[in-house]
Amino acid sequence: EDKVVQSPLSLVVHEGDTVTLNCSYEVTNFRSLLWYKQEKKAPTFLFMLTSSGIEKKSGRLSSILDKKELFSILNITATQTGDSAIYLCAVYDLIQGAQKLVFGQGTRLTINP
């Protein structure tokens, strides 16, 4: 059964701290790994990773994929209160020709001022 596991499930830090969120996966036919930020209802897209070892960066956020060890990390440096959200990791699996996005449980990140 396809599985995407995120850790920690919850994290509380102070503004200015650096955080690392983890995502491991086991899927049948891996195509790519995605990170989303969910603040209210709609997940907003952050990164899509397909190749190992290539870091993707956007401002204070960065992410990298390890396809050998089947995991990814999302780093946020110099955190701000606006970074408080649920961060979702998802993996594209291709099953019998059908693309499916399998989500992890999410990490609830709280940034205290």
Add this chain to the structure above:
Amino acid sequence: SAVISQKPSRDICQRGTSLTIQCQVDSQVTMMFWYRQQPGQSLTLIATANQGSEATYESGFVIDKFPISRPNLTFSTLTVSNMSPEDSSIYLCSFGENPNQPQHFGDGTRLSIL
């Protein structure tokens, strides 16, 4: 990229009733999807909405409970039928052309059943 809008944003319904959620994309897209997010849980795929054919449902979801329409390449609806309190969730639509491109989500519908 294309913009996706979803409505209603939220609703409170009586048990036994049905509600239809609409999802509109501002350009033609091949694949549209419907997800459910139960309180405190992650997103679970309900079905893939196929244009011109019946939706493809995931295990645990059936057409009688969650009928889906996809009349064209820009629009889809999900109906939650004969609702019970266990159907209280956020329902999300998304689109994604292929596994080489990210899925983008609508704003979601927060549904509460009394």
